[in-house]
Amino acid sequence: MPPMSYQYYLDHIADLNRIIARMPKAAVDEIGNGCGPAGAKIDLVPDNPLGADFTLPCTRHDVAYHLGENAENKTVGDLMFLVLMVIGIVYNDDSEIQKRLQLTAAMRYFKAVYFRGDDAFYNK
C-alpha cells in the first residue's frame, strides 16, 4: 500500500470519530473500557492523568482498534486518539502549567499506542 497523504489522515480522523460518535453508547461501552488494555480487570493506565480526562479518547481508541483492519486504519485510530486528548486539554479549565503536563501525558499515551499498539490492534 502506498504511503497515505496528510489529507488522507486528516479526513479519515474526522470520519472515524463521526462513525464512533454515532454508534449506540451500549455498543461503544461493550467494546471500550477507557484507558488501558481491553479486557484488563485492573486498569493499569489511568484515565485521568494530572487531572485531564482521557476516558472518551481512550474508549474511542478501543473502538477504532476493534473496527480497524489494516495498518492505515491503526494509524488513523492512533491520530484520532491524540487529537481527542489534545482537544479535551485545550478546552478544560486547568492552569497553563497543568495543561503543559497533561499535553506531555497525552503524547506519552500516543507514543504507547503508535509504537507499541500492534499487539492490541492485530491480536483481537
Ligand SMILES: [Ca+2]
Ligand atoms: Ca482500553
